[in-house]
Amino acid sequence: MVDVLDSIDAAALRRWAYRCVDSLTARCDEINALNVFPIPDSDTGTNLMFTFRAAVESMRGAGPAADTRAIGRALAVGAVAGARGNSGVIVSQLLRAVAEAAADGPLDTVSIQAMLRRAQVLVSDAVSVPVEGTMLTVLAAAGRDAAAHDANVDLSTLVIDIAEATARALDSTTDQLVELREAGVVDAGALGLSVVFDALVEVVTGRIPPRRRYHRPRNRERTLVGDGSSPTNGCTGTPETVVGSTHGRPLGYEVVYVVHGIDDAQATALRAALSDLGDSVVVAGDGSGAWSAHVHTADPGAAVDCGIGTGSVRGVRISCFGLAEFGAGVGGDARRGPALSVGRDILALVAGDGAADLYIQEGATVVRCDEPIDSSVLLRAIVATKHREVLVLPNGALSAQELVAVGAAARADGKDVMMLPCSAMVQGLAALAVHDAARAAVDDAFTMSEAAAGVRWGSLRIAQERSLTWVGMCEPGDSIGLAGQEVVIVAARPLDAGCRLIDQLLATGAEMVTVLVGAQASADFGAQLAEYVTGAHPGVDVVVYAGGQPGDLVQFGVE
Structure with a gap:
């Protein structure tokens, strides 16, 4: 016998978030295949899935003892911070409405009704030009159905009726937008939102609503210009060419x-x-x-x-939506690269001969940055790669603004570029260790980014001038330890600074320390640090590499 909930507490809210991720992951390809509006870029399912994953990661950070209010708040913060695409930003506002409704405790029928009213207001305020036949249509249907119920209705009846209303509204989207009617599909984002409400029904009632699967008619397949793909779902006809634009404005x-x-x-x-x-x-x-x-x-x-x-x-x-010539909006004629083979390149900005060898052994193409480099060096390297898909490990060598500019310019050359959030070479090595070319690029980038983010990193340097730091004054020749970009250690001797920095980096626990020894360090410096880790932190593995990088005596990676 399945227990039917009369309210949604912290535990149920957690289950709903996890169920949303599972359901969206299971139907990701189905949703992607329906994606024709506003741009037929086949990523709505992926965007919704990653947005909810970001929300769940934020929820996990709230801790196992978090109450309903804290869980709702974490979901909203994570969804907004990790929102992918138009659909992801819209669904983040649904989670913000959930957070506001959960501020007073577990969700009941009254707070669910209030949540849907608030969600419609938030989404309406967020979207510049609301369009019927989209996620907004389904959300409005959910709100209308909820409002039609008496406040005394039991929770299971309410959520079941809401889900049924969204399913009906979903089916109606085909006739509400020209693009959907021509393609013979329902709106992809609307389907994703319907999946979210069905997940709520499952959590409250323990039963999964029976739903049809949606497929795109074979004779209406589309492909983006220049994406190198063939029609999907077994279609063997010639695909219709779609240029990335809406309302007559070229958009790239x-x-x-x-x-x-x-x-x-x-x-x-x-x-x-x-x-x-x-x-x-x-x-x-x-x-x-x-x-x-x-x-x-x-x-x-x-x-x-x-x-x-x-x-x-x-x-x-x-x-980038594709390789169509988007006109003067991208600085004149859009440049097209040569036909590219299927596959993926990994580019890494690396300093030091030893570090370069490590990256090359792992299959990366290395761009040396022993001296400060101009962003044009990275752009030329990206354009020269063999494959269209390029993942870049910046490793802190260029600023965020420079990377944005390089990415935009490379996409104009026909490259699908993703800049991964690696701030140091030790983070880049961790990302490279989980690279899998067999995965879709977005999944590979996500996995590599998670690996990089899981590495706490620090560095040891010699002060070149007198300066005031957060931990006091340092003089020329002092050894300074940095956790990330912040100075946290000042000491007279490099070994003392290195050992103290290791203690700080390991303060919250870890299983392994990677030591990348620089060109200016003594021959036995890495061995001395490894000996200290073994003695002071039993159970923590340590691996030492001769990186040969200038500037840093050592880079530490802790994971």
Whole structure:
């Protein structure tokens, strides 16, 4: 006998979040195949899946003892910070509404009704041009059905009826948009939202609503210009060519980033500025000053500049829709690269002969940065790669703004570039260790990024001048230890500084320390550090490599 819930507490809210991830993952390909609006880029399922994964990761960070309020808050913060695409930003506002409704405790029928009303307001405020036949249509149907029920209705009846209303609204989307009617499909984002409400029914009632599977008619397959793919779902006919544009405006890129430290008025101004640059504009907040911005545009650099001019920008992601010539919006004639073979290249910015050998042994193409390099060096290396898909391990050698500019320019040359968040070579090595060319590029990039993020890193350097640090004054010749970019140790002797830095990096626990020894370190310095780790931190493995990098005496990676 399955227990039917009369409210959604912290444990049930956790189960719902996990179930959303599982359900969206299971139906990801189905949702992607239906994606024709606003751009037929076949990534709506992927975007929704990764947005919910980001929300779940944030939820895990709240800890096992977190109450309903904390769980809801974490889901909203994670979804906004990790939102992918137009659909991801929209669903982040549903989770923000969940967080607000859960602020007073477990969700009951009244708070579910309030949550849906609030979600519609948040999404309406976030989306620059609402369109019928999309996720907004399904969300509105859910809200109307919830509002039609008496406040005394039991929770299971309410969520079942909401899910049924969204399923009906989903089927109606085909006739509400020209693009959907021509393709013979329902809206991909709307299907994703219906999956989310069905997951809620499963958590509350223990039963999975029976649903049909949606398929794209074979004679209506599309492909993006220049994406090198053949028709999907077994179609053998000639695919229709689709240029990435909406409303007659040529659009080449999807830009998503998070802006911190702005208020509602500044978010409204950002939304207006992005609307001048492109379409599908969504600017959505998490309720605590962080806002996810999304736009389809031919000028990704200007879109990023809008955010930088508004607040503190993080997590910039720029994706190219295809190799169509998008016109003057990308600086004149778009340059096309040669026909590229199927596969993926890994480019890594590396300093030091030993470090370069490590990366090459793992299959990466190395761009040396022993001396400061110009971003044009990386751009030339990307354009020269054999394959269209290129994953870049920057390893802290270029600024975020430079990487954004390089990525945009490389995409104009026909490269599908992803800049992975690696701030040091030890992080890049961890990312490279989990690289799998057999995975889809987005999955490979996600897995590698997670591996890099799981590495706490630090470095040991010799001070070149007198300066004031967070831990006091350092003099020329002093040994300074940095955790990430912050000075946390100042000592007279390198070994003392190195040992103290190791202690700090291991303070929260770890299983392994990677030591990358630089060119200026003594011959036995790495062995001395390894001996200290073995004696002071039993059970922690240590591996030492001769990196030969200039500048850093040592780079440490802790995982």
